[in-house]
Amino acid sequence: MLDVDRGGADPAPPVSNRTTRRTVLKAGGTLLLAVIAPALLPNLAHAAQILAVRVWPADDYTRVTLENDSDLKASHFVVRDPDRLVVDIEGLELNPTLKQLVAKIQSNDPYIKQVRVGQNKPNVVRLVFDLKEAVKPQVFTLAPVGTYAHRLVLDLYPVNAPDPIAALIEKGEWSNDPVNPPALLPEWQSALKSESVPPLADYPPELKTGPDETPGARWDPKADPKLEPKPEPKSDRVPQVTRMITIALDPGHGGEDPGAIGKSGSREKDVVLAIAKRLKAKIEQQPNMRVMLTRDADFFVPLNVRVQKARKVQADLFMSIHADAFVESTARGSSVFVLSEKGASSTAARWLANKENSADQIGGVNFKGQDRQLTSVLLDLSTTAQINDSMKLGKAVLGEIGGINKLHRGAVEQAGFAVLKAPDIPSILIETAFISNPEEEAKLTDDAYQDQMAEAVMKGIKRYFAKNPPLSKNRMT
Structure with missing residues (x-):
């Protein structure tokens, strides 16, 4: 350092000291460069892989x-x-x-x-x-x-986004012309009357939940001595269907989001797409009915877009199909869920809703490119009437599913599922079985079980419309 008191520099140190000082400075410089280089030049330090x-x-x-x-x-x-x-x-x-x-x-x-x-x-x-x-x-x-x-x-x-209605027109599946009511409803009414078990909606409330709400509980209404189903109201007036019925089927997950994965490697997104396609084929065989899939291949659809697709085709029903997992592999049974405005009906329902609502994070949504306020408004417009109709649909479907698989719970459950928030469409989420349960995973990948599940849902749709015929579009709010 400089000696200001003597007005000059320190005398030159001995040669040995100069060599030592150079060695120390050189080592110190190398150490300093090693410390600061990664921070200043990250790309040189480590290229991304x-x-x-x-x-x-x-x-x-x-x-x-x-x-x-x-x-x-x-x-x-x-x-x-x-x-x-x-x-x-x-x-x-x-x-x-x-x-x-x-x-x-x-x-x-x-x-x-x-x-x-x-x-x-x-x-x-x-x-x-x-x-x-x-x-x-x-x-x-x-x-x-x-x-x-x-x-x-x-x-x-x-640049020109595909129109779902145009796609249905191209396939010959869309027409706004009135239909002949006798072609549809009498067949459904006769099918309804031929069944020996009354619809689940007619059972007393205390008999709808299954014994003690225990997982896996299965309630057999025919074996219950307390059962007193309500008699069918007599009426000479047959409800009329005056238009095509449109059903939106939503195979959950897809693309980047595989959904739950079973121990044998089965992926939820594949299983539910297969079931949805089987159900689609059965719906298309019905007179005066058409169907739209929110996805027909392995790609991801954001939750709010699934709802928007259903609304664009003016769907009468929205059905989201899943095959979920639980932390314990012993969990089993099928379930049906509808939206809740007041919180989940059980801890398990809340857990499942939170898990399903995280699909956007896993599947990958560009939130910066969305109008959050518009999305929020859409998802907050759900009405009590929509939830009530959804509950009727859920009970009809649950009653049929219970005939081919144990029910996880004997009643329709409720939770805040984002995908069920179409304000004007009765909407349900069907958990076909637990893919995390090895026995049920085997069922879910079995062609026969997939077909039975699709047939049960189809029967539930018929049962719902037999009791709740759709209004003509110009009378719907």
């Missing part, structure tokens, strides 16, 4: 997911004539996993022809998607959740 690439093509949109070990920063732009999407990802070096994206693009993808992947410059990878038509891309990141690490998501939406 792509862990997995996935592509989910669908008519609605195509999703590309890059799962990685850190949060990535990406920019994108669209090029016309021909249509291309260019995505630049910073802090990334090209690796074999990312190169797999090229082979992941399917020839039948509605929106992507092919993709090119390359190292644009050091620490920047460029993806170029050659498109089949113009798209409106959404590029966003997702924080780690569940079994997933960080994800960079590219959603390619068509």
Whole structure:
């Protein structure tokens, strides 16, 4: 250091001291660089690693997911004539996993022809998607959740979004012309009268819940001496159906969200899609009925979009199909749930609703691109009338399901399921069985059981409409 009192510098130290000082300074500098370099130059210290690439093509949109070990920063732009999407990802070096994206693009993808992947410059990878038509891309990141690490998501939406009604018209499944009531209702009425067990809605309240509400309890109304079903009201007036009935089927989960996974590896999203397709085929065999699936393949649909799809086709019923899991593999039985405005009917129902409502986080929703206020308004418009109608539908379906599988509880349960919040459509959520129970997982993957479950739900739909014929659209509020 400088000696200000003597007005000059310290005399030169001996040679041995100078050598020691240089050695110490050199070592100290190396140590300091080692400490500050990662903070100042993160990309040089550790380039992000792509862990997995996935592509989910669908008519609605195509999703590309890059799962990685850190949060990535990406920019994108669209090029016309021909249509291309260019995505630049910073802090990334090209690796074999990312190169797999090229082979992941399917020839039948509605929106992507092919993709090119390359190292644009050091620490920047460029993806170029050659498109089949113009798209409106959404590029966003997702924080780690569940079994997933960080994800960079590219959603390619068509500029002209598909119209669900137009899709039904194209398939010959949509018409607003009046229908002939006798073609539909008498068959249902005769089927209803031929059944020996009265509908669940007619049982006294104390007999609807099963013994002590214990899981797995199964109540047999025919064996109960206290049962006194209400007589059918006599009336010469047969309710008339004056239009087509539209049913929205919602196979839960899909795409990035596998749902619950059984011990044998069965995925909920696959099981419920298979059951929904079987039910769809049965509904289409009924006179004057049509059906819309919120998803017909393996892709994810946000919860509020499922509701919006049902409303766009003016659905008369909304039925969400699931096969959930519980922390204990002994849990078993089928259940039916409807919306609740006053809280869940049980702790288990609340737990399940919270789990199902987290699907958006797992499936991956770009919340920045949504109008949260509009979504909130839609989900808060549910009415007491909707819940009452949903309860009637739920009881009709539960009564039929109880004939092929034990009921987890003997009554329709209620909780705040976001997917059931269509303000003007009776809506239920069906838990077909517990995929976490090895015995029930085997059932869920069995073709015969899937068909029996679809048939039971179909009978429940018939029972509901036989007692609650739909109003004509111009009389509905």
